[in-house]
Amino acid sequence: MAIPGLKKPDHIGFTVPNLDLAIAFFRDHFEFELAYEFGPFAADDNWMADHLNVNPRAEITKIAVMNAKGINLEIFEYADTVDRNQTAPNNADIGGHHLAFYVEDMTAAVTYLKQQGIEVLGEPTVMTEGPTEGESWVYFMAPWGMQLELVSYPNGKAYARHSSVALFDPR
Template sequence: MSASTERGIPRIPGVRHADHVGLTVPDLEEAVAFFVKALGAEELYRSTRGPDAEFMPENFAVPKDASLTLAMLRMPPNLNVELFEWDTSDRRTEHPRHSDAGGHHLCFVVDDVDEAVAVLRGIPGVRVLGDRKEVAGDSPRVAGNRWTYFLTPWGLLMEIVDRSRVADPPPLVGPADWLTAAPENTRKDR
């Protein structure tokens, strides 16, 4: 019996893989431009919804006057990002801090953290948080990990990491796993 089952949390049947990450941004055009230009994303489509006094509260847990515009982005090779811009009478504008409930960040693997930080420092509105860090003996399993956090121009916390110097990394999902995780009918090696 798994720990989750022991705590009364049943396994959801049929879960296959993550499809996308959804993030709310204050200005959709600014966020899409950053993801496309700085991170290499491709915009796939846009959509709008609301206001709808019944649908919006029931399906999104937002006020009945809320409306949204969204853009779905593809971040090759493995991530879809859905960006939302909401309009509602009681919209909050402050981001949760990393230490607050609901705090979050999005992390990208890079080839060289120092090169990436140099480029980030040149993007107007980006705030790099401190200098590049390297994990040492406090976390021996990932010693050698090189990383840095930064804030986008609108305040989204992001991280860049280079794991190439980690001697014996934990089994984090990466490119070697993508093909083997694909269902048999979608694999291209057949």
């Protein structure tokens, strides 16, 4: 049984070292829109630990919420007031993650990233067999070290021919 009243994902939240840089990155390269910002936020008791699973003395400097064309981004910037990990996890780390963006033309998108000085990890991988046959993908890095991905599958993916489950399709 699922959570009563469950609908769809609302937002993806993540922490960055510089909120203004993150807002500009997503605005300038993805055309995401800033809806609002708020903060700072901290507590003198255990609220931060009890509700956010962070050090009780952690301080959120500011939070920004952006419209990311189909889902919202909730982006946090914490003050350096307590010990915390200063590097983004990689895919092999527990909690490793990435955001993936669908593009119609992989070659044009990768060319754009490189022209903008954005680090692209290798060349696009083209899937020629298995459930993801028909998809191409490539990882790239946000300026603060967060992993991002471009994906493209203009003719769909092979899994759809055999599965009764239809995945969200941004095309």
